[in-house]
Amino acid sequence: MSVATVGHPETTTLPVIDFVAPMPGFPDDRRFVLVRLEDTGMLYALTSVDSAGLRFLVVPPAQFFPDYAPEIDDDALAALGASDASDLLVLLVVTAGDGVQDATVNLMAPIVLDQRSRRAVQLVLGRSGLSVRQKLVAVA
């Protein structure tokens, strides 16, 4: 998808992702689609099916935080119906901020998506000490 179409993603053909629990702050939005915004695969939009215009920017952590490996507990795996940890996709929610240098990501509460069941949850690593506003800079 080209960047020019970012504001009008073609979401009708994408598989719907069900959140097993809604993201804090958005109790009515459980169904999303994941729209790729970049050919490099570094930036996606998690776009609500239920509320027009609601979307979150998300990034896979590897390119930015290579050591990031959140512990996904058994309760979360069971809630997602995940049978194999290799089906899990971890994404970080981006707060774009006023300028690109201000962009941050939420390391404490990643989105964990089971690609087989298409269920997701915003996993809260409450005692991890990880930041909810970590500066987003690609690793050189």
Place this chain on the structure above:
Amino acid sequence: MLVLTRRPGESVMVGDDVVVTVLDVRGDVVRLGIKAPRSIQVHREEVYRELQKVNREAASPSDVAVRALSRMLRADVEQQ
């Protein structure tokens, strides 16, 4: 606010399927055990409030912000 007195080992039901049990009281620290269905997430209030706030800030960035971020990430990749 409903106020109930409970002793360690005693519980409170919230609705049909949430059980909050007082496990232990030591000084000014109370340990609670909470059983809830998977669709109900249980968080410490301050953690939940912080997440609510950061999620709301993150929601629905402008197209301008998205394009700018997209450009920055592409530039970072090209530098590598």
